[in-house]
Amino acid sequence: MNAIVSICHFCELHGPRVVFCTQAFRDLPDFDALTGVEAPPVIGSRLGHHEGQPEESDLWKYGRNLKDNPAEMKNGTPNETCVACRSFPHTQPGFISNDDSAKVSYVTSQYPLQSELYSLVHLACIRSLSCEVCPGKEGPIYFGDEARGHVLSYTFFLQDVQARGFQRWYSIMVLMKDKMLLLNSWPFIVRHLKQTISHLQESASKIYESEESKVSHRALRSAIMNDNYRRQRVAGQPRSLSELVGDEQVWSGLHSSFTWLLKAGGLRLQERLVEGPPVTQLIMDGSESSGTNLNVRELYSKIGPYTFNRLTHHLLIGRQIIVRGSSANAVSTVVQSLQPLIPKHCFKAINFSPHYIDSASCNILGLHSLVKVPLSVLATGNICVLELFAKESTGESGTQSNIPRVSTISNHSLSAQEEIHRIKSSLQEKEMKNADFSELLKSYNIQISQEGTLPAKPPQLLNRIETALSNTTLTPATLMVYLSTILYEWINKVKVWMQVQNANKTIPPEQRYPVSSQSTITRTPSIPILRSPVHQPFLSRSPVLSGSLTAGILEAPTNSQDNSRHQLLSALGATEWDVPLLEFWAQKFHPNSV
Amino acid sequence: MTSYTQEDDEHYRGEFGAGYEVGSFPKDFVYGPDDPDQDLTQIFAPDQKPKILLMGLRRSGKSSIQKVVFHKMTPNETLFLESTNKIESENISNSSFVQFKILDFPGQIDFFEPSFDSEKIFGGHGTLVFVIDAQDDYMEALTRLHQTVLRAHKVNPHLRFEVFIHKVDGLSDDTKIETQRDIHQRVNDELSDAGMEQIHLSFYLTSIYDHSIFEAFSKVVQKLIPQLPTLENLLNIFISNSGIEKAFLFDVLSKIYIATDSSPVDMQSYELCCEMIDVVIDISDIYGKADGMQVPFDKDSSSIIKLNNATVLYLREVSRYLALVCILREDNFDRQGLIDYNFLCFRNGIQEVFDVHTSQLQQLTHSTSPHLQTNGPTS
Numbered sequence: 001m002n003a004i005v006s007i008c009h010f011c012e013l014h015g016p017r018v019v020f021c022t023q024a025f026r027d028l029p030d031f032d033a034l035t036g037v038e039a040p041p042v043i044g045s046r047l048g049h050h051e052g053q054p055e056e057s058d059l060w061k062y063g064r065n066l067k068d069n070p071a072e073m074k075n076g077t078p079n080e081t082c083v084a085c086r087s088f089p090h091t092q093p094g095f096i097s098n099d100d101s102a103k104v105s106y107v108t109s110q111y112p113l114q115s116e117l118y119s120l121v122h123l124a125c126i127r128s129l130s131c132e133v134c135p136g137k138e139g140p141i142y143f144g145d146e147a148r149g150h151v152l153s154y155t156f157f158l159q160d161v162q163a164r165g166f167q168r169w170y171s172i173m174v175l176m177k178d179k180m181l182l183l184n185s186w187p188f189i190v191r192h193l194k195q196t197i198s199h200l201q202e203s204a205s206k207i208y209e210s211e212e213s214k215v216s217h218r219a220l221r222s223a224i225m226n227d228n229y230r231r232q233r234v235a236g237q238p239r240s241l242s243e244l245v246g247d248e249q250v251w252s253g254l255h256s257s258f259t260w261l262l263k264a265g266g267l268r269l270q271e272r273l274v275e276g277p278p279v280t281q282l283i284m285d286g287s288e289s290s291g292t293n294l295n296v297r298e299l300y301s302k303i304g305p306y307t308f309n310r311l312t313h314h315l316l317i318g319r320q321i322i323v324r325g326s327s328a329n330a331v332s333t334v335v336q337s338l339q340p341l342i343p344k345h346c347f348k349a350i351n352f353s354p355h356y357i358d359s360a361s362c363n364i365l366g367l368h369s370l371v372k373v374p375l376s377v378l379a380t381g382n383i384c385v386l387e388l389f390a391k392e393s394t395g396e397s398g399t400q401s402n403i404p405r406v407s408t409i410s411n412h413s414l415s416a417q418e419e420i421h422r423i424k425s426s427l428q429e430k431e432m433k434n435a436d437f438s439e440l441l442k443s444y445n446i447q448i449s450q451e452g453t454l455p456a457k458p459p460q461l462l463n464r465i466e467t468a469l470s471n472t473t474l475t476p477a478t479l480m481v482y483l484s485t486i487l488y489e490w491i492n493k494v495k496v497w498m499q500v501q502n503a504n505k506t507i508p509p510e511q512r513y514p515v516s517s518q519s520t521i522t523r524t525p526s527i528p529i530l531r532s533p534v535h536q537p538f539l540s541r542s543p544v545l546s547g548s549l550t551a552g553i554l555e556a557p558t559n560s561q562d563n564s565r566h567q568l569l570s571a572l573g574a575t576e577w578d579v580p581l582l583e584f585w586a587q588k589f590h591p592n593s594v
Numbered sequence: 595m596t597s598y599t600q601e602d603d604e605h606y607r608g609e610f611g612a613g614y615e616v617g618s619f620p621k622d623f624v625y626g627p628d629d630p631d632q633d634l635t636q637i638f639a640p641d642q643k644p645k646i647l648l649m650g651l652r653r654s655g656k657s658s659i660q661k662v663v664f665h666k667m668t669p670n671e672t673l674f675l676e677s678t679n680k681i682e683s684e685n686i687s688n689s690s691f692v693q694f695k696i697l698d699f700p701g702q703i704d705f706f707e708p709s710f711d712s713e714k715i716f717g718g719h720g721t722l723v724f725v726i727d728a729q730d731d732y733m734e735a736l737t738r739l740h741q742t743v744l745r746a747h748k749v750n751p752h753l754r755f756e757v758f759i760h761k762v763d764g765l766s767d768d769t770k771i772e773t774q775r776d777i778h779q780r781v782n783d784e785l786s787d788a789g790m791e792q793i794h795l796s797f798y799l800t801s802i803y804d805h806s807i808f809e810a811f812s813k814v815v816q817k818l819i820p821q822l823p824t825l826e827n828l829l830n831i832f833i834s835n836s837g838i839e840k841a842f843l844f845d846v847l848s849k850i851y852i853a854t855d856s857s858p859v860d861m862q863s864y865e866l867c868c869e870m871i872d873v874v875i876d877i878s879d880i881y882g883k884a885d886g887m888q889v890p891f892d893k894d895s896s897s898i899i900k901l902n903n904a905t906v907l908y909l910r911e912v913s914r915y916l917a918l919v920c921i922l923r924e925d926n927f928d929r930q931g932l933i934d935y936n937f938l939c940f941r942n943g944i945q946e947v948f949d950v951h952t953s954q955l956q957q958l959t960h961s962t963s964p965h966l967q968t969n970g971p972t973s
C-alpha cells in the first residue's frame with residue numbers, strides 16, 4: 001500500500017506535531033512495474049551507499065535511493081521539540097524492516113524522510129488535530145484532496161494525570177495519494193487502527209489509575225493552587241507516549257503494527273489503471289430516441305410489476321426477448337421501449353422480423369404471432385417470449401381467441417416487409433408520445449407465454465430499475481437520467497470485472513501473489529538503529545507518493561479461485577446473483593475493447 | 595462502484611477554510627429560548643456580528659476567561675480545563691446589546707501560516723484580546739503579541755486590540771503597577787520601532803479570581819456597541835435627575851456592564867452591583883416560580899438593598915437579561931416614586947434606541963432624547 005502511516009499528537013507545549021511515521025520503500029523497477037510507467041534507467045538503487053555507514057545500508061535494503069539533503073530537511077521540521085512530541089532523538093530512520101520476498105523496506109522515523117512529504121504530513125497533522133475535529137470525539141474521519149493527499153485520521157485520547165484536562169489528544173493518520181484505494185480500504189484500516197488504539201488506551205488507563213490511586217491529582221492541583229505561595233505548574237508537563245502507556249517498547253510495537261498494515265493493505269488491494277471502453281458510447285443518448293424511452297414506464301404499468309420483473313430479469317442477464325404480436329407497430333414499439341433498461345452495447349434489437357433470428361444477432365426480437373420460434377431455441381431455455389394479444393378476443397375462451405387473430409395476421413403477413421419498413425421510418429421520424437403508446441397498448445393484453453427458468457434471485461440492478469419505475473414522482477426526464485446513471489454504475493463494475501478476469505487468464509496465479517494471507521507475511525525483526533549524525537547528499541526521489549492516479553481498484557485474488565471471485569464481487573458491491581449480468585455485459589464489450 | 599466526483603473534493607476543500615468553526619464546547623450553560631414578550635432586537639445581522647478573538651500563548655488563561663465570564667465556571671474549575679486544540683467559536687447573544695462571537699484560540703498554533711485563511715479569521719468587525727500570563731516570564735508573550743498585532747493589523751486595519759495582563763491575583767499591588775508599566779513601555783517601544791504607532795493598544799490588569807476580568811471584559815464589549823454614547827447619555831440624564839450616584843446597565847447573564855454614566859467607575863461599587871445581581875438571581879432561583887427560563891429574571895424583577903452606610907442599591911429590569919443597577923444615598927431614595935417614573939422614561943428611551951435602530955440607523959442621534967421630569971434640589 002502506498003501510504004504513510006503516522007502518529008500525531010497535540011502537544012500541550014507545541015501544538016499539533018508529527019511524532020512517528022512509517023513508510024514503505026521499494027526499489028525502483030518494482031515500483032514502476034506497479035504503476036505501469038516506463039522505468040527510467042535504474043540509477044542504481046544502491047547509489048547512495050557510502051562506506052561511512054555500512055551498518056545502515058545493510059539494514060535498509062530496498063528503495064534506499066532517495067535521501068534528502070539533511071540541511072534541507074532541517075528547514076522544514078520544527079526545531080523545538082519536547083519528550084511529548086518526539087519518538088526518536090533524530091530525524092533518521094529509527095526502525096527498519098525488510099520484506100525480502102516482496103523487496104520492500106518498511107522504515108519508521110520521526111518525520112517522513114523526504115521534505116516534500118514532510119510538509120504534506122505536517123499539514124494533515126494540523127488538520128487532523130486542530131481543524132477537522134469534533135470536540136471530545138474520538139474516531140475515524142476522512143479529509144483531503146488531490147493536492148494535499150487523502151487522509152484517514154483516527155483521533156483518540158490517552159488518559160494522563162499530568163495533562164491539563166487529564167487526557168491527551170492523539171491521532172493516527174493514513175495518508176495516500178489514491179482516494180479510492182483509501183476509502184475502499186477504510187473498514188480494514190479502521191479495524192486495525194482501532195485495535196492498536198484500544199491497546200494503547202488500556203495501557204494508559206492502567207497507568208492513570210495506578211497514579212490516581214496514590215494521590216488524587218485533582219485534589220493535589222487545587223491544594224497547590226490555594227496555597228498562595230509561589231504557585232507551581234502541576235499540570236502540563238510534557239510526557240512521552242512510552243511514559244503514558246508505561247511501555248518502553250511502544251515504538252517498536254507501533255512500527256510492527258504499521259508495517260503490518262502497509263503490507264497487508266497492499267495485499268488486499270492494489271492500485272492499477274483500469275482501461276475500459278469509453279463510457280459515453282455505452283448508453284443510448286437521449287436525443288436519438290427520447291420519445292420511445294419514456295415508454296418503458298407505460299410498459300411497466302401495463303404489464304404489471306410481476307411480468308415486468310421477469311421480463312427485465314431475462315433481459316439483463318442476456319436471454320433473448322421475443323415479442324410477438326399481430327401488429328407490427330405495437331410489437332416494435334414494445335421492443336424499442338426496452339431500450340433504456342440496458343446499455344447500448346447490449347441492445348441489439350430487431351423491431352419486427354418476418355422470421356426467427358438467433359440470439360447471436362439480436363437479443364430483442366419482434367415477431368409476428370404467426371411466426372414460430374424454433375423448438376431447438378425454446379429448448380435451450382434462453383429466451384423469454386412476450387405475447388401481445390389483441391383485446392377483443394381476450395374476454396373469450398383461450399381456444400377461440402386464436403381465431404380472429406389468425407385472420408388479422410394473415411392479412412398483415414403479406415405485407416410484413418413493407419410494414420416493417422414503414423414502422424422503422426415512422427419511429428425515426430416522429431417520436432411516439434407516451435399517450436399514444438399507452439393508447440396503443442390498451443388494445444392488447446400482454447403476457448409471457450414461454451420462458452426459460454430464471455435464477456432464484458435477480459441482479460441488484462433490476463430492483464433499482466423497478467423502484468425507479470414505480471416511483472411516480474419522478475418526471476420522465478429525471479427517470480431517464482436516473483436509469484442511465486445506474487447503468488453507468490454497473491458498466492463500471494463490468495469493466496473492473498473484465499479487467500480482473502483477463503488478468504487472471506494471462507498471469508499464472510503463483511506469480512501474481514507470492515504471499516496470500518496475513519499469517520504468512522515475512523517480516524524481518526525490527527532493528528533500532530543508532531545513527532551517527534553524518535549524512536551524505538543522495539539522489540532524492542519519492543516513490544511512495546508519486547504513484548500515478550488510478551482510475552479504479554483491483555482486488556487481488558488470493559490462491560483459491562472461489563475466494564478471489566468472492567472478494568472481487570464484494571469489492572464491486574455485487575453478489576453472486578449479479579454474475580450473469582456481469583458476464584453478459586462483459587461479453588458484449590469485447591468488440592470495442594481490449 | 596460508487597463514483598466519487600471532483601465535487602467531493604471541492605466540498606472538503608471548502609470545509610477546510612471553515613473547519614476551524616465547526617462545533618464548539620458543549621454548552622453547560624445554555625441560554626433559554628427567546629421570551630416572546632420581550633422583543634430581542636437584533637442589532638447586527640447574524641453574519642456581521644462583531645467578534646472577540648481571544649489570543650495569547652498557551653496556558654495564558656484564554657479558555658478560563660471565556661468559561662468564567664460566559665459559562666459561570668468557578669475559577670478553581672479552570673484548573674482542569676484541557677488545552678484548547680482548535681479555534682472554539684461561540685455565539686453570545688444574551689441581550690439586544692450583548693451580541694457577538696467569541697473565538698478561543700489554541701495558544702500553540704500560528705494562525706498566520708499560509709495554510710489558514712487569515713482573512714476569514716481576522717477579517718470583519720471585532721476586537722483581538724491578547725492575554726498575557728503575568729505570573730510567568732512574559733518576554734515570549736510580548737514577542738508574540740508584537741507579531742500578532744502587526745500581522746492582524748495588516749490583514750484587517752479596523753481590528754481593535756486589547757491586552758489583558760492576566761493572572762495578576764498572584765502579584766502584589768506594587769508588582770502589578772510595575773508589570774503594567776513595563777509591558778506598556780516595551781510594547782509601545784516595539785510598535786514605534788516598527789513604525790506602527792498608529793495602532794492603539796489598551797491594557798488591563800485581570801484575574802479570574804476577582805471581578806477584574808468582568809470589568810475588563812465589560813470595557814471590551816462596550817467598544818463593540820455602536821449605541822454606547824447614547825446609552826451613556828441616557829444614563830447621565832437619568833441619574834442627574836433622580837439623585838442617583840452611580841448606575842450600571844448590566845447584562846445579567848455574564849455580569850458585564852454594557853454602559854454606565856460618565857462618573858468614574860470604582861472597582862468596589864462595580865463588585866457590589868455584581869454581588870447584588872447574584873443575590874437577586876439566587877433568591878429568584880430558590881423562591882421564584884420555575885417556568886423553564888434558564889435564568890429567573892423577567893419584567894417584574896427588581897430589588898432594593900439597603901446597606902448600613904446609608905447607601906441603597908436599587909435594581910430594575912430594563913429588557914431581556916438587561917438590568918439597571920443604581921447606587922444612591924438613602925435620603926434620595928425617599929422619593930422612590932420619582933425614581934421609578936424616571937426609570938420608566940429611561941426604559942422607554944432604551945426601547946426607542948432599539949426601535950430607531952430597527953427602522954433606521956441614521957436617525958439614532960435625534961430621536962432618543964427622553965423627557966425626564968426634573969428632580970428638585972434635594973435638601
Ligand SMILES: Nc1nc2c(ncn2[C@@H]2O[C@H](COP(=O)(O)OP(=O)(O)OP(=O)(O)O)[C@@H](O)[C@H]2O)c(=O)[nH]1
Nearest residue numbers: 652653654655656657658672673678701761801802
Ligand atoms: N492564578 C490564576 N490562574 C489562572 C487565571 N486564569 C487562568 N488561570 C489558570 O491558567 C491555566 C491555563 O488556563 P487555560 O484557560 O486553559 O489557558 P489557555 O490560554 O486557554 O491555554 P491554551 O488553550 O493551551 O491556549 C489554568 O490552570 C487556569 O486555572 C487567573 O486569573 N489566575
Ligand SMILES: [Mg+2]
Nearest residue numbers: 656657677678
Ligand atoms: Mg484554551
